[in-house]
Structures are given as C-alpha cells and as structure tokens.
Amino acid sequence: MIKPTDSALTASRLNESTKMIFHRRWVRVVDNFFQSRWKGLSVAIPYVWLVIFFLIPFFIVLKISFAESLIASPPFSSLFEWSEDAALKMTLIFDNFAYLWEDDLYVKTYLNSVKISTISTILCLLIGYPMAYAIVRASGTMKYLLLLMVILPFWTSFLLRVYAWMGILADQGTLNSFLIWAGVIDQPIRMMYSEFAVYIGIVYSYLPFMILPLYANLEKLDLTLHEAASDLGAHPITVFFTVTLPLTIPGIIAGGLLVFIPATGEFVIPDLLGGGNVLMIGRVLYDEFNSNHDWPVAAAVAIALLILLVIPMMLYQHAQSRQINN
Amino acid sequence: MPSRDKSITDMPKKRSTFLLSVLCFGMAFLYIPMFLLIVYSFNYSKIVSVWGGLSTRWYISLFESEEIWSALMLSLKIAIVNATFATLFGTLAGLALARFRHFRGRTLFTGMISAPLVMPEVITGLSLLLLFITLGDLIGWPEKRGITTITIAHITFSLAYVAVIIESRLSGIGETLEEAALDLGAKPLRVMMDITLPLLAPGMLAGWLLAFTLSLDDLVIASFVSGPGSSTLPMLIYSRVKLGLKPDINALATMIILAVAMGVLIAGWILIRQQKQRERDAQLAGAK
Incomplete structure (x- = not known):
C-alpha cells in the first residue's frame, strides 16, 4: 500500500x-x-x-561634410528632405570642400602637416635605426633590458611626456639655463611655441614606434648573406648599404608609417608645444569643431585628412597582412 | 622562413663606437625629460623651472586636491571596464582573424580591425561624437554624454589593439595542439575552451593591460565624447598645463612614471626568468 x-x-x-x-x-x-x-x-x-x-x-561624418552650416542645434542642414511631391530629395553641398580649397589657411595647414610629419619620420629613422641595430647586437640580458627601456615610455602618459618638454624648452627652462650656464648663449632663445619644439615633441613621442618594428625585422635577418658579402671582400659599410638596408625595408616602411600617420593628425603636440604659430591639421579640426562650432567644415576637414592618409594607411595594412602571412 | 643558423646576434662583436654613441644619445633623449620631470616635482619654488630647494609640498597639495582624485577615479573606472570588454571582444575578433579562415565579410572585418590602429584620434573622436548626437536625436540614447560614451569610445579602439595581439599570438602558437585534439575526437568548442583559450591567457593579459593603459592615456577622443562634469584625468591635466607649467602636475607625473616603471620592470623580470627557465629546460632535454 x-x-x-x-x-x-x-x-x-x-x-x-x-x-x-x-x-x-x-x-x-x-x-x-x-x-x-x-x-x-x-x-x-x-x-x-x-x-x-x-x-x-x-x-555620418561623410554625410555632415556635405551639409550646410546652420546656426541651430544640431548646427547643420539635413541632407535628405521630403519635397512637396513627397519624393526624397537629396542635396549635396560641396561648399565645405570648396571652402577648404579656396581658403589658403587649410591648404597651407595640410602641406605644413605633411612636411612636419615627413621630416619627423626621417629624424626618427635616423636615430631609431642605429638604436635598433645596437639593441639587436647586444647580448642576453642587456638586450632585454634595452628593449624594456624602449617600451617603457610607451606605457607612461603621452600627455605628461609632452608636458616634460614644456619645462625643458621654456624661456627659463632647463635647456636655456644649461646653455647660459655653459656660456653658449647669454640671452635665452625662444624655443617653445615653434616648429622646432613640435619636431622634438613628435620625434620624442614616436621614436619607440620606429625602433620596435626595425628591431623585429633586424632580429630575423639571415646572416649568411652578410658572410658571403664580407668573404667576397666587401667593406662593412658596403655590406650595410647593399645587403642589410635593402633587407630591412619592410621594417623601415612599417616603422615609418607608424610614425607618419599619427603624426600627421597629431593634436596634443602642436597644441602644447607649437602654440598658435604652428599650423597642423589635427589642431585646426579640433578648433573648428570645439571653438567655431562649424561642424560641416570640421567634418570636411576630417574627410580631407582621411583622403590624405588613405594611401599610407592601405600601405600599412598591406605590409601588416604580408607580415602575418609570412 | 630562412634557416636560422646564424643571426645578427651571433655576429662577431666588434664594438662600434658609432652604434654605441647613438644608443646612448637615444636613451638619454628618451629618459632625461622624464628624469627632469621627477626632479622638479621636489622643487619648492612655484615656478617649475627655477630651483627653490627640496620640498614635498606639491605631493601634499596633490593628495589634498579633490578634483584630481575624482578625475583619477573616473579614469580608473573607465579604464577597467574598457579593458575588460575590449579584451573580451578583441579576443573573439583575434580568434576570428587567425582561426576562422572564411566567413562572410572577412575583408571588411580585417579593415575595421586595422583601421582604428592608425586612424588619427581627432577623426575617431569627431565621428563618435557625431554618432552619439545622431543616436540621441533618433532614439533618445545616450541622453547625456559622460562615462558611458567615453567607455564605448575607448572599447572601440582598444579592441582593435587586443585583436592584433591575440592574432599574432595565435599565429605564434600554431595549430598543432588544436589539430591533435580534433584528431582525437574533441569537438571544436571543447578544443577552443580547453586548449586555445588557456594558451591565449598570457596574450589576453597583455591585451587587458594595453587596453587599460590606452584608456588611461587618452585625451583627444575622451574630450570629444565627454559631457559637462565628466573630466577624465588626462582632460584635467590638459586643462591645467595648457597655459604653462604646474608643479603639482610634476608630482602627479612622477607618481605615474614610478608606478608604470615598477609594473614594466616586474613584467620584464618575469619574462626574462621564463626565458631562462625555457633555455634551461631545453638544455636538460638535450642532455637526456
């Protein structure tokens, strides 16, 4: 139961x-x-x-770059409009781009940005290549230590590293005091708020980005070629220019683009070290948007900057994918 | 790959004065500014670049500044949430790039992963702000900009960095272990959980740390997408130093540099020890 x-x-x-x-x-x-x-x-x-x-x-940026600037919120005209016969009408306004082209300021700023980042990239290469080479040739623990020293600044605040140069380059800054003390000059030279200061800032901030790809490239180099060249009686300098340098072109391209692309659109460095004297496109965009509130022009500047950078960016992606496939 | 019998490391070591001097110059160039930043943080004088005797007054005023503390807390919150999500999404993206050979829209996906790495910050910031404004008009979200919008913006660019780290780590590991498990009959998901992810753990940790630092460091994108009343630490620093040198910022910089240096040194020490352990293991295996 x-x-x-x-x-x-x-x-x-x-x-x-x-x-x-x-x-x-x-x-x-x-x-x-x-x-x-x-x-x-x-x-x-x-x-x-x-x-x-x-x-x-x-x-959205592309869309707004074709809109008209309005004093409203949001401060731009709408691209699509329902006209009276209920058809969707689209008005593209090329005014913003025409404005960029006609206004001397923007063209000059573009050219200046490209000039500054090109020279900075070359400076980074001239300092970075020998450094990468020396690090690769260092032995054991020393090599790791040097690599760590190159990587370390990358982990500290970018803004604060730029700020450090404000103290060095100021009229009463460390460098001027040092030069006066050494008797090289008797009046402080103006170094802040100039292109010189911007070059220093960019090279200083982006040098590790140049060294690391070069290091990776140099470390993988096949040395039998060097031996063959030296055995055949080539001078070390000849070996470097005919063997080593051509073999490290991928590293040079990767490092160069990693410096050139961000440097072109840089905002912090020209703003803090260059002041009002140095025209760079990143700063103009920022000001156009935040101070002038001209969104369509800011969007057009952004699109134009992208067009300027699209070739180096595609080059970089190509190099990157080739490296991964290898 | 070429045969690795010899590499540049094994080259006869003639000391090159030129290489050595460029190396010293380069390292001095990288480190003297940071060193000076630290020295001047102990300066009594209010004018940063004029020495007025040793003092810790700027550290005291730093600790008493509520503004800096709240900005630091905001930045840390954003950085931690950002790093966690970016690692999650970035790992998935890296797995997709390295292990799923073919899927629809792969080319677009590869492009969207590598573009944020080289995209100028001003463009990323501007485009995200315009997105948030458009979304706000269309669906009423985000109502106001601040911590959420900054975090979303940071996740977007950090996940690309994490994806690249994970992808390169995966191609470094190779697929032999995974293939072995598959041959022994394990289901693909099991293989992923038991083999691929544990192997990826160091890469994920590196990705998390990188995403964390990128977020803590970002000024431009955060200033575009933040709203009134939400200043991150870089934004606060920027608004203070915009008009010149500030001694308490030197004190702050010193603490950040020391914290980072400690972290990097510890990480480096662990790496070197692992390397040596591996070499010793290899030697032992060879002896047997």
Missing part, C-alpha cells in the same frame, strides 16, 4: 526527474546551438560593435 507521504514523495521525485530531463534537454538545445553556431556568434559580437561604433560614425 502506498502511504500518502510515499505518493507525495514519488510525485516529487517524478517531478524532479522530469525537471532533470527537461533541464538536460534544455542544456542539449543550448549545447547544440553553441556547437554549431559559436563561430558565427563569436565573430558577430565584435563585428556588430565595430559596424555600429566605427563604420557608421564614419558615414
């Missing part, structure tokens, strides 16, 4: 086991789903994120 308590117990057991079965089935459904779909899911998450927060914003 089944006692009431027993039946209750059985019922509860039964209930539990159905729950278990149900639970298991649920787990299996989820499991199957993941087994078959996890790849798609794991691509989808970063993919969707980047489309929303990287790709779409870019098209």
Whole structure:
C-alpha cells in the first residue's frame, strides 16, 4: 500500500526527474546551438560593435561634410528632405570642400602637416635605426633590458611626456639655463611655441614606434648573406648599404608609417608645444569643431585628412597582412 | 622562413663606437625629460623651472586636491571596464582573424580591425561624437554624454589593439595542439575552451593591460565624447598645463612614471626568468 507521504514523495521525485530531463534537454538545445553556431556568434559580437561604433560614425561624418552650416542645434542642414511631391530629395553641398580649397589657411595647414610629419619620420629613422641595430647586437640580458627601456615610455602618459618638454624648452627652462650656464648663449632663445619644439615633441613621442618594428625585422635577418658579402671582400659599410638596408625595408616602411600617420593628425603636440604659430591639421579640426562650432567644415576637414592618409594607411595594412602571412 | 643558423646576434662583436654613441644619445633623449620631470616635482619654488630647494609640498597639495582624485577615479573606472570588454571582444575578433579562415565579410572585418590602429584620434573622436548626437536625436540614447560614451569610445579602439595581439599570438602558437585534439575526437568548442583559450591567457593579459593603459592615456577622443562634469584625468591635466607649467602636475607625473616603471620592470623580470627557465629546460632535454 502506498502511504500518502510515499505518493507525495514519488510525485516529487517524478517531478524532479522530469525537471532533470527537461533541464538536460534544455542544456542539449543550448549545447547544440553553441556547437554549431559559436563561430558565427563569436565573430558577430565584435563585428556588430565595430559596424555600429566605427563604420557608421564614419558615414555620418561623410554625410555632415556635405551639409550646410546652420546656426541651430544640431548646427547643420539635413541632407535628405521630403519635397512637396513627397519624393526624397537629396542635396549635396560641396561648399565645405570648396571652402577648404579656396581658403589658403587649410591648404597651407595640410602641406605644413605633411612636411612636419615627413621630416619627423626621417629624424626618427635616423636615430631609431642605429638604436635598433645596437639593441639587436647586444647580448642576453642587456638586450632585454634595452628593449624594456624602449617600451617603457610607451606605457607612461603621452600627455605628461609632452608636458616634460614644456619645462625643458621654456624661456627659463632647463635647456636655456644649461646653455647660459655653459656660456653658449647669454640671452635665452625662444624655443617653445615653434616648429622646432613640435619636431622634438613628435620625434620624442614616436621614436619607440620606429625602433620596435626595425628591431623585429633586424632580429630575423639571415646572416649568411652578410658572410658571403664580407668573404667576397666587401667593406662593412658596403655590406650595410647593399645587403642589410635593402633587407630591412619592410621594417623601415612599417616603422615609418607608424610614425607618419599619427603624426600627421597629431593634436596634443602642436597644441602644447607649437602654440598658435604652428599650423597642423589635427589642431585646426579640433578648433573648428570645439571653438567655431562649424561642424560641416570640421567634418570636411576630417574627410580631407582621411583622403590624405588613405594611401599610407592601405600601405600599412598591406605590409601588416604580408607580415602575418609570412 | 630562412634557416636560422646564424643571426645578427651571433655576429662577431666588434664594438662600434658609432652604434654605441647613438644608443646612448637615444636613451638619454628618451629618459632625461622624464628624469627632469621627477626632479622638479621636489622643487619648492612655484615656478617649475627655477630651483627653490627640496620640498614635498606639491605631493601634499596633490593628495589634498579633490578634483584630481575624482578625475583619477573616473579614469580608473573607465579604464577597467574598457579593458575588460575590449579584451573580451578583441579576443573573439583575434580568434576570428587567425582561426576562422572564411566567413562572410572577412575583408571588411580585417579593415575595421586595422583601421582604428592608425586612424588619427581627432577623426575617431569627431565621428563618435557625431554618432552619439545622431543616436540621441533618433532614439533618445545616450541622453547625456559622460562615462558611458567615453567607455564605448575607448572599447572601440582598444579592441582593435587586443585583436592584433591575440592574432599574432595565435599565429605564434600554431595549430598543432588544436589539430591533435580534433584528431582525437574533441569537438571544436571543447578544443577552443580547453586548449586555445588557456594558451591565449598570457596574450589576453597583455591585451587587458594595453587596453587599460590606452584608456588611461587618452585625451583627444575622451574630450570629444565627454559631457559637462565628466573630466577624465588626462582632460584635467590638459586643462591645467595648457597655459604653462604646474608643479603639482610634476608630482602627479612622477607618481605615474614610478608606478608604470615598477609594473614594466616586474613584467620584464618575469619574462626574462621564463626565458631562462625555457633555455634551461631545453638544455636538460638535450642532455637526456
């Protein structure tokens, strides 16, 4: 005979086991789903994120660069309008780009940015190449220590490293005091708020970006070629220019682009060290947006800057993918 | 790959005066400014570049400044959330790039991963701000800009860096272990959980740290997408030093540099020890 308590117990057991079965089935459904779909899911998450927060914003900038500046909120005209016969009308206004082209300031600023970042890149290469070479040739622990020393500044605040130069280059700064003390000059020279200061700032901030790809390239070099060249009687300098240098062109390109591209759009360095005297496109964009509130022109400046950088950026991506494939 | 019988490291070591002097000059160039920053933080004088005797008064005024503390806390909050999400998304993206050979839209995906790395900050900042404004008009979110919008902006560019680290680490590890597990009958997801992810752990840690630093360091993008009342630490520093030198900022810089140097030295020490351990293991294996 089944006692009431027993039946209750059985019922509860039964209930539990159905729950278990149900639970298991649920787990299996989820499991199957993941087994078959996890790849798609794991691509989808970063993919969707980047489309929303990287790709779409870019098209919004493109759209606004073709709009008209208005004194309103938001301060630009809308690109699409419903006209009277209910057809969607699209008005593209090239005024902003024409304005950039006609106004001397922008063309000059562009050329100046390219000039400054090109010279800075060359300076970084001239200092960075021998440094990378010396680090590769150092032995054991010393090599790691030197590499760490190159990487360390990269982890400290960029802003504060630029700030450090404000103290050195100021009229009563360290460098002027030192030069006066050494008797080289008797009046402080003005170094802050000049192109000179901007060059120093860029080379200082981006030097590690030049050294690291060069180091990686130099370390992988096959030395049998060097031996062959020296055995055949080539002078070490000839060996360097005919063997080593051509073989490290990938490293030079990678390092050069890593310096050139961000330096062209740089804002902090020309703003803090260059003051109002040095025109660079990143700063003009920032001011156009934050001080003049001319969004369409700011957007047009951004698009024009991107067009300027698109070739170096594609070059970089090409070099990067080739390196990964190797 | 070329045969690695010899590399530049094994070259006969003639000391080159030229290389040595450029190396010394370069290192001095990198380190003297930071060194001076530290020295002047102990300067009593209010004018940073004029020495007025040893003092710790700027450290005291730094600790008492509520503005700096709240900016630091905001920056740390953003950096931690950013690093966690960026590592998560970036690892998925890196896995996709290195291990899933073909999927729809791969070219676009590769482009979207590598573009943020070289995109000028002013453009990233401007475009994200315009997105937030457009979204605000369309769906009423984000209502106001601040910590959330800064964090989203930071995740967007940090995840690209993490993805690149993970991708290069995955191609460094190679696929042999994963293939072995698959041959022994493990399901792909199991292989991912039990083999690939544990192997990736150091790369993920490096990615987290990088994302954390990138976020703590960012001024331009944060100033575009932040709203009134939410100043991150770099924004606060920038607004203070814009008009000249400030001794308490020197004190702040000193603390940041020392903290980073400690972190990097510890990490470097661990790396060198691991390297030596591996060399010793290899020697032992060879002896047997």
